[in-house]
Amino acid sequence: MSIRALDTAEPGLRDLTAPELGAQTARGRFWGKLRRSPSALVGLAILALYVGLALVGPLVAPFDPGHDVLRDQFLPASVHHFLGTDDLGRDEFLMILYGARYTLYLGFLAVGIGLIVGLPLGAASGYFGGWVDLLVQRLTDVLLSFPGILLALALVAGLGVGLRNVIIAVGVSSIPIFIRLVRASALSIRELPYVEAARALGVPNWLILLRHVIPNSLAPVIVQATLQLGAAILVAAGLGFLGLGVQKPTPEWGSMLGEARTYIFTDANLVTLPGLAIFGAVLAFNLVGDGLRDALDPRLK
């Protein structure tokens, strides 16, 4: 416990490492609670809107936003251009629409990397202990020593800019938090009588990890993964804003915002809109994450 990751400082989360979730009734209670949580519902509604737009948008969109008509630059909102046009005469609404796909894609892949690497490492670290634990923990310490956006910033500076590298950079920086989370729950689970019994019966370690350790840590992992989606989108957009993220002409919201700074006097909408889109996406994941936590945390009944 040398350095706690920021998000685990949230109340309850740290004590949430080994909840008893498994019985059918518990699951029912969980959904019931989630349905009654206004924040989760609002979050889910926003998310549904984003996903819907990302999926349906390109099908009904009248033209490719990547193609520009210079004469139509900086048009105000109208029937033809729902949110007006940008500096190259492209439809701002379509740009934002296409951005939704990149943002969601980027967020899910990055958190996916965090999960795929973080879960097994954390489980092994907590379950085996010893030098495995020592090694993994030192690595986690190192990764957690980079405050905030710094690890992703340094990584993307090293790997170079672009969509793929941003996903890797943001993914890597969300690994340690999952390691910590799963390790803590593995530590407590390996001492449970039925796990000890399984071990005594000669059940192989990997099977114990797969059957008992990982499933038992899923609740906090799901909560954290949801919150992490918001954080990943925020960091990726921050990189884009600095010019170190996804590059033009890809309509990624962060880089759209960064590029539009030049036009802050000419057409402030070009600054306002992409930022609003980022804000909405992050807010949605945070609200859903909060709702999930409330539903899963037995203490805040």
Added chain:
Amino acid sequence: MLTYVARRVLVSIPTVFGVATVIFLMVRLLPGDPARVIAGVLATPEDVDRIRHQFGLDQPLYVQYVTYLFHLLTGDLGTSTRTGQPVTQEIVSRLPYTMELAVVSTVIAVVVGVTAGVIAATRRGSALDLAISALAVFGLSMPVYWLGLMLIILLAIDIHAFPAAGAQNPLGFVLPSITLALFSLALVARQSRSAMLEVLNQDFVRTARAKGAPLRTVLVKHALRNALLPVVTVIGLQFGALIGGAVLTETVFSWPGVGRLLVDSIFSRDYPVVQGVVLMLAVAFILVNLLVDLLYAYVDPRIRYS
């Protein structure tokens, strides 16, 4: 206690070493020839070669690594390839500006955040509680750079109330401080609210209230003091968010702190400065967390033996 302190400090050493190594490797992966960038497009090939040699960039990687570690042990972070000044001097000259923002932001975050959190907790379920909780989620979801730009549009461009850029004007720190504070403020507000709720539910507080002590006395005498410890932890932890936020905030407001120094150095491939700034910030973060851990252990002896 002393053994615990010694153990915790010792554990930090390999972490710092690991951080230093990771930074060295990451920075060396940067694409683009730094010598060419330093020399500019009109430089002759001889100019470029001379510059490459002056900075030791023509040496094999392991030689550069050993030199780097060796210098690090003597506290030497190297020389900026951009300005030719020692990296420590570059950082030290920018540090006060970042500190200024960080301190002002932390004060805003703590004062406003704790107040809001306590109010929300004591009126749990009220409209005010709901509003504060909602605002806190908004704060956690707000991209700092966007918030900064919105403040510039509203307060600097539209009504000229504050300068949009730079540290020279005495009012220049207002907008960046508010921008930087928001995330931490939201975090502190949420943390104080739940810590306060927890304490208010505990027996001794209930007893005190049952005995007829006025709410204000109960709050100040019992609840707040007990709720403060987790809040202190958050203040330590939000330091990380603050540093990350500073990189973006300083860029938005043309603020001459270490965050902007880092971004500028990445863009000009100033290896030594990128290394130095990232290392300095990471070590500061490690130290802050070490302090928080020790503080915790001091207050709660059980931790020392776990």
Added chain:
Amino acid sequence: MAIRKFAFLVVLGLMAAACGNGSGNPTSSGPKHGGTLTVAIGIDPDTLDPAAQTTTTASQVVDMMVERLYTLDSNGATQPQLASAMPTTSSDGLTYTIPLRTGVKFSDGTPFNAAAAKAGLDRLLNPATFKTQPGVLSVIDTVTATDDKTLTVKLKSPFAPFVAALTQTNAAILSPASLTVNGNTPAQVKVPVGTGPYVMKDRVNGDHIAMTANKDYWGSQKPNYDTQVIKIVPDDPSREALIRSGGADVIVSPPLSDLPSLSSDSSLKVLKAKSDRTLQIIINTVDTNQPLLQKPEVRQALNYAVNKDEIVKNVMFGNATTLDAPMSKTLFGYCSVGTYAFDPSKAKQMLQAAGASGMTVKLGSPTGRYPQDIKVAQAVASYLHDVGVTVQGPETSDWPTYLGHVNVPPAQAAFDMHFLGWAPAYLDASQQFEQFRPDRIPPKGLETSYYANPTVTDLVTKAAAEVDQQKRKDEYCQASKQVWNDAPWIFLYNQSFPIVYSAKVTSVGAFPNEKFDTRFASPA
């Protein structure tokens, strides 16, 4: 207790911060003399050491404090500065005898003389000087102080634009006595001390550089403001916000899209200074990935396909002129050689005739290096798309990464076409032709079209040693025609260098190589 102490520290910190920020406020009104002029620029100078200068904006700051033997005037012509007249040249073009001004003193009181001038040039040539950038001045063999007021320079080989090259900031003359004080060493200068109208006062890296007037300035024009503060504000719209709110008196490079509204503001003046920078899409003329680009007629067709006037009007917001030669009009050796008028149907026909209809090309562009760079590249891609060319990209990245992709020998070329600017600092065609000489193909230079035409090479080689200026001009003109016809570039435009200043300021000028000039500005 601990909290109280913390609060106390915070208050202390705030007070210190407030005090630290209290100085240097701009006063934009006052008498014809006196007061402070605040200038906001976008680049934080790496160093103020003249020998290590690479950007024009930073160079101009140095030029306010340190002068050279020769200087450019606002039309780009070479004039004596610390020299008293143009030099005499030996018939073999190898020896230059430079007469020097007398009675001039450096701002630290040291007299300016031939020994100081020699020391300045020697320092530039000395490889021990930190990050020194002699560039073309490496052609100097020896520098001799013949007597107190005469300098003799011997060259290794004839170099016709030598005097023009001496106008660059790297050839500035520092006070020899200043090299060992104020943290300066002979190898590295932090506080430049010269003969200029302003003297360095203080500097906060990343924030500002302050200078005070040199009361004993030798020139006929005198510095009028007591103090000039150069503010570093990297963000274009932030600089605009500063001048609109009165936080700065002069700014360079505002957002181009706002120039119309800035021009209509009666409290502001806009100066669209000439620039030496050409912007172009460089075509890989030896491309093996897309061999069709090896054909001149294909490259010409691409020139017809792009509507440069529209790009100038809508993407550059009128702050550029369409190229009619492979160099800007401000250069010695310029002559107008033609146009590729926008004609998409002709372009389509030419492409079809060459079997290049529907060809695929990969386009690269930097982001943030030139005004509107990636936007221009996107517009070009769109025009090429309209004539049936499939454009991959524009792929873009920040400048150093991009330069790394572009600055490679032909075998490693990453793009079929790429966006690049070129700015010949001392306004001579020889510098522009660095872009068309096969001996400058990377790694020996930055000729990234890999273009080679023996006719052009011969003309350029001859012109470099030509003593007769009219003949030199003709040779560059002829070479330009050939280059234009071979079309190794999609020739786009010559940008301008906009400067915005308060109506309360007068005599703000500029040089045609993207340097602003506030040395003799005064309150209006």
